[in-house]
Amino acid sequence: MKESKQTNVKVRVLSHREFGNVKVVNDGEYNGYACLDDLCAILNLSKKQVKEKLDGHLYTVSPKDPKETFHDMDFVDEFGIYVMYIMSKEKNTIRVQEWLDKEFLKPLHEQANAHLGLNKKDRLFTESNLQLEVLRNMATATNVIKSGHFKIGKAIPELTHSHLIGWWHNLNDQSIFMLQFNCQSDCCLYGNIRMNIYLRKMVDGRIDFCDMHITFLDLDDDNHEFLVIDTIMPSSVISDGSILDYIMEDQFIDEDIMDQESLDLIMILNGTMSFHRSRRIEKKEQQGIIEFL
Structure with missing residues (x-):
């Protein structure tokens, strides 16, 4: 998914009874991407404002199944997802983050570790992994403050x-x-x-x-x-x-x-x-x- 447009990918739909649906994909290399429109709706963000900040972290995705009703949609990578959490002023953002991490991103990370022969407790940090870890913590901490529940x-x-x-x-x-x-x-x-x-x-x-x-x-x-x-x-x-x-x-x-x-x-x-x-x-x-x- 290094090109600006990725075709023939399998699109999954994650559903939450409170937040609604988020379309997600992965590129076969354990990298996760989420639909920009879906996240903007849940996090109450302007798509125009987000796109201005996430240059280089947005991708156009076409689904593998030609019967799908959505085509050539904007998806955001994991880096961009965490930045969107930080930008959001919604108090339930931390719960959205926990949900997507649990249902989508964390399983991808565990699959990547398994592919490398690592146990769940093992951590392999490259520069990009460390940057994502920093952003994840930043997003969580920021939204702990927004929710009013300090640790x-x-x-x-x-x-x-x-x-x-x-x-x-x-x-x-x-x-x-x-x-x-x-x-x-x-x-x-x-x-x-x-x-x-x-x-x-x-x-x-x-x-x-x-x-x-x-x-x-x-x-x-x-x-x-x-x-x-x-x-x-x-x-x-x-x-x-x-x-x-x-x-x-x-x-x-x-x-x-x-x-x-x-x-x-x-x-x-x-x-x-x-x-x-x-x-x-x-x-x-x-x-x-x-x-x-």
């Missing part, structure tokens, strides 16, 4: 939240308030991550925002620091205790940006985040004094 194993305890509010309202306290979260991710690059959040009051005395420094450590690789983010946090987030939600939403990349650091963050947030501990850090005479809360 939080343990939220910030009330006592820690009380300490944080007290720190915020004490203008004389210029210490750094640190929150730590552990993340168990199901992405291919990271398994166990720690997210350290450092909150510092702004130098100009503003009380509606504070500086926020976030570092990500790979716990499986000697606490290797692989991602750093510097931004700000509004005081309202501290007051209502929605810090983790704010980070997951506010730090999400724009759908048009796909640099490596952003992809790392997307895959991390596809895991389950659990509160670990907090501490208050003061620096006096170049010595760090740490108070664990």
Whole structure:
């Protein structure tokens, strides 16, 4: 299916009682493609907008059976399917993704592994496979946010939240308030991550925002620091205790940006985040004094 037009392919129709039908094909090489019109209808996307973004990932397909009523239809490859998930603003997109993955794409991947003599648990990553894995995680994580169901194993305890509010309202306290979260991710690059959040009051005395420094450590690789983010946090987030939600939403990349650091963050947030501990850090005479809360 490397040509712009593919003929004599077997078209299958996947049916879902809620989402409707999606026509799918594979090219005999374990690559999956879905009908663009069907996906646009389910994901509430403009076909024109999608085609502008998916140049190079669209194919014209003619069915093998001449009796079929549909001919020369636009189909999108697996890369494009995941991009469409990201573009969609529908809250049920994650369920559509899970359905198509289970009924169509995952079986193709398993067939490809079997052809190569690999077990189900074995993973063979080429550059293209890794890119698809990144997109899959990005699409899932993005739509977890859209659905409003974050994967939080343990939220910030009330006592820690009380300490944080007290720190915020004490203008004389210029210490750094640190929150730590552990993340168990199901992405291919990271398994166990720690997210350290450092909150510092702004130098100009503003009380509606504070500086926020976030570092990500790979716990499986000697606490290797692989991602750093510097931004700000509004005081309202501290007051209502929605810090983790704010980070997951506010730090999400724009759908048009796909640099490596952003992809790392997307895959991390596809895991389950659990509160670990907090501490208050003061620096006096170049010595760090740490108070664990």
